[in-house]
Amino acid sequence: MPELYIGLMSGTSLDGVDAVLADLSGPRCRVLHHHAAAFAPGMRAELLALNASGPDELHRAALAANALARCYAQAVHALLAQAGCAPAAVRAIGAHGQTVRHRPGAFDGTGYTLQLNNPALLAELTGICVVADLRSRDLAAGGQGAPLVPAFHQQQFGQPGQDALVLNIGGIANLSVLRADGSVLGFDCGPGNALMDHWCQQHLGQAFDRDGAWAASGRVAPALLALLQAEPYLHQAPPKSTGRDLFHPGWLEQHLRALPPLPAADVQATLLELTASACAASATSYKNNSEFLAVCGGGAFNGQLMARLQALLPGLRVQPTDTLGLPALQVEAAAFAWLARQCLHGLPGNLPSATGAQGARVLGAIYPA
Template identity: 60%
Template sequence: MSGTSMDGADAVLVDFSGARPAVLAAASQPFPDTLRAAFGALQQPGEDEIHREALAANALAQVYADCVAALLREARIDAASVTAIGAHGQTIRHRPGLYDGIGYTRQSQHPARLAELAGIDVVADFRSRDLAAGGQGAPLVPALHHALFGSEAETRVACNIGGISNISILPAAGPVSGFDCGPGNALLDYWIGRHRGLAFDHNGDWAASGRVDAALLAQCLAEPYFSAAPPKSTGRDLFHSGWLEARLAAFPQLAPADVQATLAALTAEAIARDVRSSAPDARRLIVCGGGARNAFVMARLAQALPGVAIETSADYGVPVSQVEAIAFAWLARQCLMRLPGNVPTVTGAAGPRVLGAIYPR
């Protein structure tokens, strides 16, 4: 899995033979700066996009193959022991048609090249089938969230905070639902990169050093996406540097640390609003993804959701960096077994669909 934070790839080796998915090994591979910059540039229209995207896809296949090789070394097994790789690719555009009726999503990668390099079958292109059925193509993890964190005794909400944040509503009884809340780490990473040259705000320390500006927070929360009814999904197509700079134009004197604090508060408040409106009986919020390591965001969530226990997936035996990768291993397995991978009540698709395309080794 490589998500909207665009910092690297996370891989897990998962055994699905038991009642719950069992992670046997994990590995990660950072993106070279040139690849991260290339994917960042592809988020917006530019010159010679087809050529630049093809080169980035080739480079990503090598990153993925290196990550798989590291995973196999960690697990001390060979490629022949692995049924398949579930490879999400790097999202460079996500336009599910929420406002303009233009429905498409693009995940850059070269799965045939990955199959050649790794010597393992590859399953890729998980989102387009759901879009073809009238869905958003995202989020695709709620079914796995339910398997890992659901309870028959209480309503829970699982929340992934990657570049974009999303929630899965896991009722004690009834259908699972979920949607993207808004920016997770994407704007936070952009802002600290611009002002301090860092890839991310470690532990939310820089945000904690600033002051939340109520007026800027209110202006950000006025974005129509936040009030749109689900099913809905979003990405860097909406929440990018230009979106932020447009809102900062009215606050020229605001200190950079105060902007960081406000962006962290935006991440937390967008999630908390959705939990309050869509899961008012939730007893627990179980957070995963890189944002689970941001103490400032986690504290803001606790402040905004009194009476809701704020936990992380690690409290349930699943490291916060592994949940998304486990989900795409599960989706690959569903595809190979010709079983549906989407949840229509989440994505808005016309019905259950088998997701993914298979590239034999």
């Protein structure tokens, strides 16, 4: 008998919401339907602005959370209509929210991670139980609160006796190391698409560099690449996680000011190389006997980025997760459907080896229908 959950994901790229209807009754997640909804430009701009301090931000954040819940609800209704499924057939929605600050361990030893969301409103608008606030318990247990997807990657892609690597490239890139003995390591490698998207929007007026074509037209600037690669985060040992708090436009501009002016296309090429090199260095360090690197997230659709990853990792087959049975744009949303199930069943959702928490914890707060 199917056990249906909905997973919602709006990531660091701020491009919109991915929603999946998943059957979690078997040993692996089976996505039945997928719906993607882009953010309206004004909403995207406000969510991006709330990543930094600004006037009246508590008021603005509360209203943005309400707007996001309504956007989530619209995606849920569209998904259910597409599937011909009644809300009552769905056990729960896993709603991650929109991360606007991520400072684990900072300031007072605990720090915080902040996801805008209004799960109570989402439950009211959909008539479905909602599981939200999926990071704070891990943080309270001394962890980073991220990444949370490695546990799902192990469930979905792990094979006994085989090493494997799963790389998610959203706004930030994170790697899951699935070891032959069943142990798992996971961490954020560094920037993914966020800086490239920002530079493309600023200079071309486009939300992203389709297929990496603009980056491919430029040349990597060695001096800029060296400055960017000197960022201490890139050389830290895991567990570690990051976000726009570190890799933001001001961070890039600071390094650009230290150099003579560069052609915009060369900066884009250098940002792509930064992402590729950070991901490749992480994969090289932890690949063990892995034969492939499975890539998910929006970065899997950037042909130039995938080509650079393959060139930097000649000993691995770089391939989208589609080849393993789960399309690249569905993986993260499916992970949050799975985390909702873990919560309702009273099962841990984190991996201390990935987040650094003191132990396994049941994650999430439940908002009944």
